[in-house]
Amino acid sequence: MADLQLPSYLVQSETVKARFDELKRRDVILEVSELGKTFESANGPVTALEGVNFRVHRREFVTVIGPSGCGKSTLIRVLAGLEAATTGEVLLAGHPVDTPGPDRGMVFQGYTLFPWLTVKKNVMFGLRNQGLGDADASRDALQWIQLVGLEKFADVYPDELSGGMKQRVAIARALAAKPRILLMDEPFGALDAQTRSKMQSYLLEIWRHIDTTVLFITHDLDEAIYLADRILVLDANPGRVNEVIEVPVPRPRSPAQFLQPEFLSARQRLDELIHPPSATEEAAGLDLSRFVGSGEKTDAQD
Amino acid sequence: MSSSAWLAPRIALSPKRERALTGLSFFLPLLLWAAVSYAPFIWHPNIEITEPGSVSYFQEGMQVERAAFNEELERQRAAGGSLPDGVRANPVYLPAPHEVAVAFYTSFTTEPQRRSEQWLHQSLWHSIQIIFWGFMLSSVVGVPMGILCGTFAAVSRIQEPFVEFFRYLPAPAFGALAVAILGIYDGPKIAIIFIGTFFQQVLVVANTTRQLDISLLEAALTLGANRRQLLFKVVIPGILPQLYRDQRILLGWAWTYLIVAELIGTSSGITWFITQQARYQNFDNVFAAIIMIGIIGLLSDVVLAKLGKTLFPWERASHKA
Numbered sequence: 001m002a003d004l005q006l007p008s009y010l011v012q013s014e015t016v017k018a019r020f021d022e023l024k025r026r027d028v029i030l031e032v033s034e035l036g037k038t039f040e041s042a043n044g045p046v047t048a049l050e051g052v053n054f055r056v057h058r059r060e061f062v063t064v065i066g067p068s069g070c071g072k073s074t075l076i077r078v079l080a081g082l083e084a085a086t087t088g089e090v091l092l093a094g095h096p097v098d099t100p101g102p103d104r105g106m107v108f109q110g111y112t113l114f115p116w117l118t119v120k121k122n123v124m125f126g127l128r129n130q131g132l133g134d135a136d137a138s139r140d141a142l143q144w145i146q147l148v149g150l151e152k153f154a155d156v157y158p159d160e161l162s163g164g165m166k167q168r169v170a171i172a173r174a175l176a177a178k179p180r181i182l183l184m185d186e187p188f189g190a191l192d193a194q195t196r197s198k199m200q201s202y203l204l205e206i207w208r209h210i211d212t213t214v215l216f217i218t219h220d221l222d223e224a225i226y227l228a229d230r231i232l233v234l235d236a237n238p239g240r241v242n243e244v245i246e247v248p249v250p251r252p253r254s255p256a257q258f259l260q261p262e263f264l265s266a267r268q269r270l271d272e273l274i275h276p277p278s279a280t281e282e283a284a285g286l287d288l289s290r291f292v293g294s295g296e297k298t299d300a301q302d
Numbered sequence: 303m304s305s306s307a308w309l310a311p312r313i314a315l316s317p318k319r320e321r322a323l324t325g326l327s328f329f330l331p332l333l334l335w336a337a338v339s340y341a342p343f344i345w346h347p348n349i350e351i352t353e354p355g356s357v358s359y360f361q362e363g364m365q366v367e368r369a370a371f372n373e374e375l376e377r378q379r380a381a382g383g384s385l386p387d388g389v390r391a392n393p394v395y396l397p398a399p400h401e402v403a404v405a406f407y408t409s410f411t412t413e414p415q416r417r418s419e420q421w422l423h424q425s426l427w428h429s430i431q432i433i434f435w436g437f438m439l440s441s442v443v444g445v446p447m448g449i450l451c452g453t454f455a456a457v458s459r460i461q462e463p464f465v466e467f468f469r470y471l472p473a474p475a476f477g478a479l480a481v482a483i484l485g486i487y488d489g490p491k492i493a494i495i496f497i498g499t500f501f502q503q504v505l506v507v508a509n510t511t512r513q514l515d516i517s518l519l520e521a522a523l524t525l526g527a528n529r530r531q532l533l534f535k536v537v538i539p540g541i542l543p544q545l546y547r548d549q550r551i552l553l554g555w556a557w558t559y560l561i562v563a564e565l566i567g568t569s570s571g572i573t574w575f576i577t578q579q580a581r582y583q584n585f586d587n588v589f590a591a592i593i594m595i596g597i598i599g600l601l602s603d604v605v606l607a608k609l610g611k612t613l614f615p616w617e618r619a620s621h622k623a
Contacts, residue, residue: 102526
């Protein structure tokens with residue numbers, strides 16, 4: 001990729017620039033300030049997150065990426081209220097949050113659908129908790145099921161669905177509770193490549209149609225770029241925000257954009273951040289001669 | 303050998319083979335029993351006297367060991383007395399299958415010997431009631447307690463250490479105490495079943511509750527569920543199929559305490575019938591009664607298993623997938 005003449009990832013076309021200007025004028029939905037999380041372990045305290053600061057605007061799509069162990073899952077669990085922060089504050093639409101609530105919908109990597117409820121009943125779960133009557137909840141749920149294209153499966157139990165379908169139900173279930181923000185913790189991580197790319201397009205399509213803000217954790221660089229307005233790149237040990245990348249790829253997105261210069265420039269920058277040169281050197285420094293001794297000869301003969 | 307071996311590790315059998323083996327698992331013990339009963343050369347250690355001859359203490363129908371019989375036979379032969387005769391027989395405590403089969407029927411049709419005594423079906427019904435009440439009372443308290451222990455660490459800490467201790471105390475040890483407190487009739491029997499089941503039940507149900515995937519609880523929390531909703535809309539429905547399986551196993555344990563329980567205070571139920579018949583040496587009736595307990599246990603479990611399949615349709619879905 002190095003010999004390719006790519007524009008800088010910082011260069012934005014007029015339309016992209018206009019979109020970001022407009023985005024930044026919107027209300028701040030999520031504000032995270034000086035967030036830190038320390039776990040007690042047998043070997044003393046472990047700092048998973050330290051001094052994390054960022055803001056997410058209304059209807060923005062933010063992806064979070066970082067090397068393994070950078071605390072991205074911890075971050076989203078703290079935002080969801082499933083873990084308590086050690087320091088700092090999370091403000092949702094201006095109000096501090098520290099316990100789980102339906103204002104922050106969550107989609108987990110494991111499907112976490114209730115196996116004893118049908119698809120429709122699963123989607124109704126949050127609605128019923130909010131005190132909605134059975135008939136209203138049922139009608140609402142069907143609309144969300146329709147949105148994710150599973151109306152034929154409304155009365156089927158989750159175990160009869162494929163992984164992709166399960167995750168669509170999980171998305172419908174989270175959205176049905178009308179959260180201010182949708183938190184997604186590597187939701188497509190367990191899916192095969194083909195299903196995953198289909199699900200990414202699905203998600204963008206759904207997001208385009210409804211007024212929702214998304215914070216999406218992933219370890220897949222292409223996924224991070226393809227979905228996001230902005231990418232939060234985390235550092236490991238301790239986890240903190242290294243850089244926020246404004247993705248210069250125009251919307252609406254399509255898989256065809258994967259090979260366009262804007263996409264590749266963002267991709268190159270992510271590569272630098274996630275796989276710094278030092279890591280490559282480390283790998284190059286491994287002494288593999290013992291294992292490749294015989295292989296070298298045949299290579300030479302070719 | 304066909305494409306699917308009989309002994310492929312953890313591979314399910316074809317339905318045909320499954321049926322065949324299920325049949326065999328009952329047929330083989332029966333075959334063994336029949337062989338020992340009907341083929342005299344396998345065991346038959348005794349001689350049943352058909353003709354006492356000149357032996358003073360022999361009587362028609364009595365059983366003596368073969369060695370003793372042969373000794374007497376030789377003695378009479380030497381003394382010139384009339385020779386005793388007999389056929390090889392198994393001891394009275396091992397009746398033949400057909401005798402037990404007949405007893406199966408006649409034990410129901412035989413009138414009680416005394417007016418105060420009960421017909422067999424009444425004894426059986428009495429036993430079933432003891433089991434039912436013992437298990438019911440245990441479940442009414444034990445299941446909720448187990449669920450709370452499995453859900454809330456604080457409840458678990460304050461209950462489980464004591465329960466762990468108590469479950470090692472053998473239930474029959476409380477027999478005398480139960481009689482002193484609850485009298486000699488059904489009270490102490492139900493109490494023994496209760497003690498035998500309850501403490502295991504709390505621990506088993508607590509463990510089952512802990513097995514529930516915690517991410518289901520987290521998902522429910524992010525969907526706005528409060529503590530009550532977590533318990534009643536996630537934990538309980540989530541563990542229900544496994545809880546049901548636990549209860550089936552625990553019901554089996556309750557049956558194992560039945561015999562001891564029924565010996566406490568005034569002997570009653572099927573145990574009374576068994577001890578009474580053993581006293582009269584009607585071992586065919588004893589076997590019939592023991593087999594009846596097995597059949598009742600097995601049948602009730604099969605019915606409960608079938609019922610479980612209709613109660614938890616989502617379990618069926620996962621097996622199909």
